[in-house]
Amino acid sequence: GAVVSQHPSWVICKSGTSVKIECRSLDFQATTMFWYRQFPKQSLMLMATSNEGSKATYEQGVEKDKFLINHASLTLSTLTVTSAHPEDSSFYICSARDLDALGEKLFFGSGTQLSVL
Amino acid sequence: KQEVTQIPAALSVPEGENLVLNCSFTDSAIYNLQWFRQDPGKGLTSLLLIQSSQREQTSGRLNASLDKSSGRSTLYIAASQPGDSATYLCAVRESYNTDKLIFGTGTRLQVFP
Numbered sequence: 001g002a003v004v005s006q007h008p009s010w011v012i013c014k015s016g017t018s019v020k021i022e023c024r025s026l027d028f029q030a031t032t033m034f035w036y037r038q039f040p041k042q043s044l045m046l047m048a049t050s051n052e053g054s055k056a057t058y059e060q061g062v063e064k065d066k067f068l069i070n071h072a073s074l075t076l077s078t079l080t081v082t083s084a085h086p087e088d089s090s091f092y093i094c095s096a097r098d099l100d101a102l103g104e105k106l107f108f109g110s111g112t113q114l115s116v117l
Numbered sequence: 118k119q120e121v122t123q124i125p126a127a128l129s130v131p132e133g134e135n136l137v138l139n140c141s142f143t144d145s146a147i148y149n150l151q152w153f154r155q156d157p158g159k160g161l162t163s164l165l166l167i168q169s170s171q172r173e174q175t176s177g178r179l180n181a182s183l184d185k186s187s188g189r190s191t192l193y194i195a196a197s198q199p200g201d202s203a204t205y206l207c208a209v210r211e212s213y214n215t216d217k218l219i220f221g222t223g224t225r226l227q228v229f230p
Binding site: 004006009032034036041042043044045046049059093095097105106107108109110111 | 121151153158159160161162163206208216217218219220221222223
């Protein structure tokens, strides 16, 4: 089946540094990818929709200048947390839709646990 | 604003039991509802997707029902096994025009031998 690869699985960084998370669709092309965030004991919340070749669409309350999204190819989207701070510590997970699959097929990456010291 | 709630937050049962996980949503105008499984260190796996016009979907030992009017969905797991231990999430998609999924907080299930 379709696989979405997300790296890194976990990252610890110092406050003020930037962190890049990659999301790759391994065996299908994804014109659209999604980035979610999950704080402890809260539900997954959509941060932004990443569109190949165009600007990402951000959900209300998500700072686009802080969470930079690049979707330069049909198989790769990246999320960069710029100048990370402890409040950005969270679980980040991406998903991608396989348009060629019958029905609606959403595949998720394994997630990235970000800890900002 | 759509809100999705899952009860219970955690559940521990012996192997072989049949169990029911509950999901409720505040706005009945949904496009579809999905149940996912999340294993530690792994991504989400879609288990069942129910379109708004459907009442239930079945896959193996899993059966999901949807009652839009009451804003409820249940995931029934028959003859539970230790391998079913995971966090189960339900998520609604509000309309065809949006790709956004609104997730519940999940039910953490442990099935012990």
